[in-house]
Amino acid sequence: xxxxxxxxxxxxxxxxxxxxxxxxxxxxxxxxxxxxxxxxxxxxxxxxxxxxxxxxxxxxxxxxxxxxxxxxxxxxxxxxxxxxxxxxxxxxxxxxxxxxxxxxxxxxxxxxxxxxxxxxxxxxxxxxxxxxxxxxxxxxxxxxxxxxxxxxxxxxxxxxxxxxxxxxxxxxxxxxxxxxxxxxxxxxxxxxxxxxxxxxxxxxxxxxxxxxxxxxxxxxxxxxxxxxxxxxxxxxxxx
Amino acid sequence: xxxxxxxxxxxxxxxxxxxxxxxxxxxxxxxxxxxxxxxxxxxxxxxxxxxxxxxxxxxxxxxxxxxxxxxxxxxxxxxxxxxxxxxxxxxxxxxxxxxxxxxxxxxxxxxxxxxxxxxxxxxxxxxxxxxxxxxxxxxxxxxxxxxxxxxxxxxxxxxxxxxxxxxxxxxxxxxxxxxxxxxxxxxxxxxxxxxxxxxxxxxxxxxxxxxxxxxxxxxxxxxxxxxxxxxxxxxxxxxxxxxxxxxxxxxxxxxxxxxxxxxxxxxxxxxxxxxxxxxxxxxxxxxxxxxxxxxxxxxxxxxxxxxxxxxxxxxxxxxxxxxxxxxxxxxxxxxxxxxxxxxxxxxxxxxxxxxxxxxxxxxxxxxxxxxxxxxxxxxxxxxxxxxxxxxxxxxxxxxxxxxxxxxxxxxxxxxxxxxxxxxxxxxxxxxxxxxxxxxxxxxxxxxxxxxxxxxxxxxxxxxxxxxxxxxxxxxxxxxxxxxxxxxxxxxxxxxxxxxxx
Numbered sequence: 001x002x003x004x005x006x007x008x009x010x011x012x013x014x015x016x017x018x019x020x021x022x023x024x025x026x027x028x029x030x031x032x033x034x035x036x037x038x039x040x041x042x043x044x045x046x047x048x049x050x051x052x053x054x055x056x057x058x059x060x061x062x063x064x065x066x067x068x069x070x071x072x073x074x075x076x077x078x079x080x081x082x083x084x085x086x087x088x089x090x091x092x093x094x095x096x097x098x099x100x101x102x103x104x105x106x107x108x109x110x111x112x113x114x115x116x117x118x119x120x121x122x123x124x125x126x127x128x129x130x131x132x133x134x135x136x137x138x139x140x141x142x143x144x145x146x147x148x149x150x151x152x153x154x155x156x157x158x159x160x161x162x163x164x165x166x167x168x169x170x171x172x173x174x175x176x177x178x179x180x181x182x183x184x185x186x187x188x189x190x191x192x193x194x195x196x197x198x199x200x201x202x203x204x205x206x207x208x209x210x211x212x213x214x215x216x217x218x219x220x221x222x223x224x225x226x227x228x229x230x231x232x233x234x235x236x237x238x239x
Numbered sequence: 240x241x242x243x244x245x246x247x248x249x250x251x252x253x254x255x256x257x258x259x260x261x262x263x264x265x266x267x268x269x270x271x272x273x274x275x276x277x278x279x280x281x282x283x284x285x286x287x288x289x290x291x292x293x294x295x296x297x298x299x300x301x302x303x304x305x306x307x308x309x310x311x312x313x314x315x316x317x318x319x320x321x322x323x324x325x326x327x328x329x330x331x332x333x334x335x336x337x338x339x340x341x342x343x344x345x346x347x348x349x350x351x352x353x354x355x356x357x358x359x360x361x362x363x364x365x366x367x368x369x370x371x372x373x374x375x376x377x378x379x380x381x382x383x384x385x386x387x388x389x390x391x392x393x394x395x396x397x398x399x400x401x402x403x404x405x406x407x408x409x410x411x412x413x414x415x416x417x418x419x420x421x422x423x424x425x426x427x428x429x430x431x432x433x434x435x436x437x438x439x440x441x442x443x444x445x446x447x448x449x450x451x452x453x454x455x456x457x458x459x460x461x462x463x464x465x466x467x468x469x470x471x472x473x474x475x476x477x478x479x480x481x482x483x484x485x486x487x488x489x490x491x492x493x494x495x496x497x498x499x500x501x502x503x504x505x506x507x508x509x510x511x512x513x514x515x516x517x518x519x520x521x522x523x524x525x526x527x528x529x530x531x532x533x534x535x536x537x538x539x540x541x542x543x544x545x546x547x548x549x550x551x552x553x554x555x556x557x558x559x560x561x562x563x564x565x566x567x568x569x570x571x572x573x574x575x576x577x578x579x580x581x582x583x584x585x586x587x588x589x590x591x592x593x594x595x596x597x598x599x600x601x602x603x604x605x606x607x608x609x610x611x612x613x614x615x616x617x618x619x620x621x622x623x624x625x626x627x628x629x630x631x632x633x634x635x636x637x638x639x640x641x642x643x644x645x646x647x648x649x650x651x652x653x654x655x656x657x658x659x660x661x662x663x664x665x666x667x668x669x670x671x672x673x674x675x676x677x678x679x680x681x682x683x684x685x686x687x688x689x690x691x692x693x694x695x696x697x698x699x700x701x702x703x704x705x706x707x708x709x710x711x712x713x714x715x716x717x718x719x720x721x722x723x724x725x726x727x728x729x730x731x732x733x734x735x736x737x738x739x740x
Contacts, residue, residue, distance in 0.1 A: 174308070205642055206641065206644075207307045225641050228652075
């Protein structure tokens with residue numbers, strides 16, 4: 001039988017319509033609906049989301065919602081420097097059905113300290129924290145201290161990097177801590193501390209290894225686990 | 240209540256942390272790896288659509304089971320899969336092949352050995368047949384039902400009931416041998432009569448048109464196995480044919496096999512052997528439409544290491560079995576590191592598509608750890624009221640303070656705690672010297688205790704020989720003058736030992 005999850009996953013943030021799934025999978029309607037129901041119940045896919053006259057399905061993580069729209073907005077405003085975009089300009093660039101979650105996305109960015117809304121006349125502008133850092137280089141030192149008090153800021157970054165690496169390795173969940181470290185560019189201590197806390201909070205699993213022929217990247221990211229002789233080389237975040 | 244005395248327990252119940260035989264696995268714990276198991280069982284269920292006998296059902300993609308690291312229970316999951324599918328499938332466990340030129344031959348030899356395993360653990364009996372016995376009876380019984388249903392027994396007035404009985408109870412009917420009813424004798428008589436036998440063969444061809452003209456050969460072999468006593472020579476001959484070996488003239492005559500169906504030749508090339516082996520495997524799976532589908536499990540894939548030829552061949556095997564062999568589901572297990580860095584990059588891209596998306600194994604949580612520890616302690620005789628003493632006030636919870644872990648890692652730490660509670664040093668200050676003879680004896684006893692490990696494995700011998708050739712002085716592979724074959728020679732002073740395989 002056609003791998004429906006792979007079909008939906010390939011579509012990524014574009015989503016895939018029911019008609020296209022039916023066409024590509026060549027499955028009978030009853031079997032198709034059963035399989036979609038199963039994938040939904042296992043939280044592997046999300047949908048259907050109304051789009052135009054049809055419906056779209058997404059692989060989990062790509063579906064319309066506050067988090068995915070926040071990521072899209074971030075991509076648009078991260079490097080604006082002093083050319084700030086108005087909220088409506090940003091909103092115009094977000095496609096349906098994601099547009100419906102635009103307000104949620106902005107709220108999430110503001111709440112997690114990744115962006116602020118600035119008022120100017122009748123317009124609202126969005127300023128991302130990275131763009132602000134580029135404008136005020138000294139701010140980086142100030143925020144380094146502030147980051148300790150705001151673990152949620154790091155969590156968003158780590159999760160975004162984790163999902164991107166996971167996707168690059170074909171959806172396999174255990175991601176190299178060394179690769180994560182390089183992708184984030186943060187300090188090893190901060191990442192290790194964060195991962196240990198997430199593991200204690202049952203949000204992540206750390207996987208120690210007995211392998212000796214590790215890559216340099218994996219070796220550099222190795223996380224010593226208290227009470228265990230082997231260090232963790234990979235991490236899995238729970239969905 | 241008295242204090243628990245761990246010193247009285249002589250065996251450390253946590254030392255057994257590796258599954259070497261999927262039919263002999265320790266009990267599982269609630270919830271752990273249930274989701275991956277369910278996924279594979281559901282994929283298998285696709286092969287069971289409709290009533291028996293079935294038309295050929297195309298396989299799903301090979302189910303790829305990925306462990307984040309070693310010790311998350313790949314082989315244990317296969318053991319659970321075997322238990323779950325039980326008599327719904329013919330279960331074939333495959334260890335890595337060593338020769339890419341003869342991969343199908345290796346798979347076929349292991350399949351033949353697995354067919355000789357009983358349906359359930361324990362000795363062969365009427366109610367616990369060998370897998371091939373059940374398979375042969377199943378196919379013959381449904382074929383006999385076709386024979387009756389298609390009006391080949393004029394004058395017999397209980398056709399409908401008989402067909403239903405043969406289809407619903409294909410194994411039990413062979414055991415009905417009372418005065419008025421002996422299906423065993425009646426089916427036997429069909430095979431003895433040339434005319435009726437040809438009718439059976441033509442009905443087999445009508446059901447399964449892709450047996451490449453070998454319908455009569457297959458029927459002779461299935462009959463020889465199904466109607467032979469335990470350890471009877473008919474069974475040995477049948478298995479020899481299944482393995483693609485040439486039958487001696489008297490063996491072929493014994494099971495009435497025509498010379499055209501006796502295709503095996505003593506001097507076949509590797510390619511011919513491989514081709515005949517695949518034909519036999521495909522034939523078995525096509526016949527499975529009459530009875531139960533096959534489950535092929537490729538385990539221990541880490542042993543393919545970095546050998547590009549072997550890995551490429553594994554990919555092409557999965558591709559070929561997916562594309563050409565119906566009525567079977569293939570399962571492949573791998574560690575994530577091996578899969579992403581060694582196996583996948585060397586498998587041809589079109590063949591990569593023949594694997595399912597990865598089905599990932601899970602870490603054990605504190606509740607499941609408690610259950611596993613409790614089961615192991617009780618199994619060696621500890622009073623269940625003392626299990627909490629093993630967890631201690633903080634030991635178990637502290638172990639999970641850094642999150643979940645692999646089941647093997649948890650067992651290893653439990654084994655360590657058990658040693659401490661028994662008053663042994665956690666880590667010996669000075670390791671005791673053990674003589675190599677004693678280590679050898681321990682290994683021999685381990686193998687003796689598990690029947691499956693005693694089966695001859697051409698691949699294991701080949702691996703062993705290659706390792707010897709790589710590392711021991713005086714070992715070499717050479718052709719012996721006057722013979723066609725190569726042999727491994729171990730030269731020691733004025734003596735030489737030859738290994739034959």
